[in-house]
Amino acid sequence: MNQKEMENLIAITTICTYHEVEYTFINSLSEAGLLHLEVVDQTPYIPESDLQRLEKMIRMHHELEINVAGIEAISHLLERVEQMQEEIRVLRNRVNF
Known part of the structure; x- marks a missing residue:
């Protein structure tokens, strides 16, 4: 791995x-x-691009006392919500045309 990476x-x-x-x-x-x-x-190491996501998981663990299994479930649900929001955006764009 080079210095830039x-x-x-x-x-x-x-x-x-x-x-x-x-x-x-x-x-x-x-x-x-x-x-x-x-x-x-x-x-x-973790990639710098994953830092914000990791910090969210750390906050869930520290502030809300959520264990890894709970964080896993929450992350899965949040990903589903994001996917559904993207689908809604695409469908709205289709309707507007």
Whole structure:
């Protein structure tokens, strides 16, 4: 991995320290398929583009005390809502033409 690609990655240890969250929580999110970790030289990273999504999951866990299974269910439902909103937008565009 070149330097340019590394610039867009954030070390999980940095995130865990900043957000005061255990690595096991982040790893559980990854195992549940909610987060993609990239390992470089045995150090796990997340893409910068996934940071906002991860921070939402951390807030759900900290502020609402939702476990990984709950976060998984909520994420699935939110994705469905976004898909349905996109379908509605497409259908409205068709009707307007």
